[in-house]
Amino acid sequence: MTPPGECSGVHLVPVDSLVDADSPRLGGMSPEHVEVLAQGAIEPILVHRETRRVVDGMHRLQAARLRGEKVIPVRYLDGPASEVFIHSVAANVAHGLPLTLKDRKAAARRILASHPDLSDRAVARITRLSPKTVGAVRRASSEELPQSQARVGADGRSRPLDAAERRKAARAFLAEHPGATLREIAASAGVSVSTACEIRQRMRRGGQDAAPPRPSAARRARENPRESTRDGTRESTRDGVRDGGRAAGAGAPPGPRQAECGRPQRIETLAKDPSLRFTESGRALLRWLNERAPDLEAGRQLMAAVPPHCAVAVADLANSYAQEWQRFASSLDRAAAETAER
Known part of the structure; x- marks a missing residue:
């Protein structure tokens, strides 16, 4: 299965019909690299179908021009024009001539300007910078960048910046309307149904939503690396319970049926991750996971x-x-814990 956006077929397209890329390379193309590419077979380049703009492969396109080629192999990318630059950055940091640190910082600033709702971690995965560096870029340009009321994380989920205020509003609404449904609570405060469920459970246990939001797996790994694998598993379990809107014992591993029901949602979440969607290796991983999914059902049959x-x-x-x-x-799990420690 081909991930959303990219067409798997290769087409021969006239060189003169293509629009040069909006490249993240501040210094432009490398003539030396073009000459090297012109000596061998030219691999397909990535082109945005609607605008005919090159997304990835300007050096290969220039090599084809240098050789006097009339056509070049192309793979098409479908999707909004506003995401073309993001695809270009993700492709260029994944292979080919590496982007410099200066290139990647400038790319991060452009992405933050066009997509202010993306979190530091999401932009970091696209540009191969650290979240701390992206945060510094955001702060340095805060007066020029548009503001957003929510952030879309690396997991593809949107989270409001005023989460604490929204949770407070949900508690107040629930105190006044103890019989309200989860959807009514969520709509009143602008929180998710799973968050409304969590707040109601905490208020039933202790009379208030006293417990702070549970720290992420990465944060727990930094604080206690030896516990990272077990805690990371617990976090996945809790997320799976929340997604299903059902209560379960904290730390209890999901049963086979619960784990099975959560697989499509997890694969869908991964498919939204920019570091997977916008890189060749990430798309290969998504295809591999999708191909494995039917195996279990076939085995049962x-x-x-x-x-x-x-x-x-x-x-x-x-x-x-x-x-x-x-x-x-x-x-x-070990790789995640090691990354969190750095």
Whole structure:
């Protein structure tokens, strides 16, 4: 499955029909790099279908011009023109001639100007800067940049900047209307249904929404690296419960059916992540995860076909696959904890 936006087919397009990229490279193209590319086969470039503007591949396009080529292989990108520069930055930091630190800081400032609702972490993933650096860029340009009342995080979810005030309004509404539904509470204060559910549960337990919002997995990893893997798993469980709008014991692992129901939502959330959507390796990961999803259902359907005398062998194979997945997940947990420590 091809991630949203990018067309997987390759088309031969007239060189003269293409518009030069709005490149994030402050110093322009490298003639030396163009000459190197002109010596070999030219890989497909990425072009925004609607505007015909090059998104990624200006050096390859110039190499084709240098060789006198009339056409060039192209992959099309669909989507709003306002996101073309973001795609261009993400593609250029992922491969090819690297962007300089100055290029990436300038790109971060442009992205913040056009998409002020993106969080520092989301912009950091696009530009391969640290969230701290993006935050410094935002503060340095705060008088010139447009303001936003919410931030879209690296997970694709929008969060209001005045979250504390909204939670306070939700508590006040619930105190006056104890029989209100979760949707009524959420609408009254501008919070999500899951947040309304969490506030109501806390008020029922202690008479008020006394507990502060639970720190993120990355923050817990920084404060206690040895607990990062277990806490990270708990955070995923809590998120899964909130998404479903049901209460569960804190820290309890999700059951098989709950985990299964949460998979499409998690894959959808990953598909919205800029660092995955806008990079070739990220899109490959999304395709791989989508291809794995039907395997479990197919396995359940084939279970009835396993003869009793083969059940042990098949179970051993299933366990070995599960162990490989567990090692894969543990490696990712360790990598997340190490990143949080830096």
